[in-house]
Amino acid sequence: MIQREVYRKVIFDTIKRGSTVISKDVKRIFEESIKKETSVAAKEGLQKTLQSIEMSVEKNNPACPDTGWPIFYFKVGNNCNLEGGFMGLEEAARESVREATRLGLLRATMKHPLTGHDPGDNIGVNIPDFTYKFVPGEDIEITFVAKGGGSECFGGTRHRMIAFADGTIGIKKFITDCYIASTRAGAVCPPSILGVGIGGTANVAANLAKEAACLRAVGSKHPDPMIHKIEAEIYESLNNLGIGTMGSGGDVSVFAVNIEYAYTHIAGIAVATSTNCMVARRATNKIKNSGEIELLESPNWFEGR
């Protein structure tokens, strides 16, 4: 059995790392893009952003102050046994978010949607958000994502029902147009990680898009060659648009295009997009049934799909 005090500490550490440190794949794409970028301003923008991110590790402060929506993904072994059960896990997550907010590791961003009431600790109705995936085994992998407001609000997250008759062409047009609209004047803080969900009900497509944007490592490929071909094609096309760092013009316009799909009713193909900030923040820790803790570089969320 995994003890409460163990998972409570791991959740807090996951939030802290998620907010203050970027993962290796994100750092790598920054470095590659800095080399590649020919616009002086866009190159400088990337360099300064990376420099600031690296200072956050030392200063122990958020890599970006908009720590956004606190979101948890739990990849849970079917035989995982937690002291206090899953309600205990969620309560520990709320406690950890509260503590991280008090310490300035998260900004008190969550408010009542109508009154604007500020609880001051990021805890409210349906927030934080929890998603579970069940896999064989007895371990649990805990991922924290700080989903920034820019990437979520400004056209970064959209969906449309596309007729089967419009097929791949309709899907590619929708994705391209969404990305252009969302990057205007740097709204979603490009170069972003673009996640796409195709199929399922609208909410399934939207969830797949968000998970593709936030949980797939930059540089990863969808294992189905047909899907990866579309990823590669859109990636190349978007990077020829000239959007650049913060939408101010440049060669690198998108860090990655990650597509996931679900089988669907072909009356209407739900297509959803979700972007993640260039300062893409996520962290994953694994707790084994023995209580042993392992830091993971990637959530491996879609492993086995």
Add this chain to the structure above:
Amino acid sequence: MSIYYLNSPLKNEDIENINIGDSVYISGPVFTCRSRLHKYIFDEGNKLPFSTKNRNSLIHVGPIVIKENGKWKLVSFMPTSSIRFEKWGEKSVKEWNLKLIVGKTTMGKKTADAMKKFKCIHVSPQSVSPNLWIDTITIEDVYLFNELGTIEAAWQMKLDKLGPFVVDIDSKGNNLFDALDKKIEENKIEAYKKMGIPQDFEYTKLY
């Protein structure tokens, strides 16, 4: 492209010759404002609890500020998207006599027109680099903290060469992103071609 070092409070002549694409660094007293403060003032009929006469530069930002040993400590700072406040843009420029607004993205036509009329500029960050900025910012005071909460409150700050930011709206009402939009639309034609999307493609209307 020129670089300007601005000292708030600003006069018309400090900003009149600045053009879109120029870079600015900002020093002097400024204040912060986000959605809830705009609404509190312009929709709910309250007055800003201080004068902007010697503080006519506004930053759209929700900083992370914590209290340490009884003192405010700025933990992180990144301008937020100005376009959200477009509804109140014209009023804020006019009623607060603003000469400078700092914010991510840009503002709309109505605010740009007000900026032309009353002489004001909007500047935007080209990086997400809070740690390169926070040491140039001193927190002076905070208003409406209890009413609006930590990130929506009106923070008064003193800046020492905060920047660089790119000028995206100048006092002639020009917008830097309009030209970029045109270029992207042109490049989109080629992107569509490569992906096999006909230029005249229309979605089947499902609803």
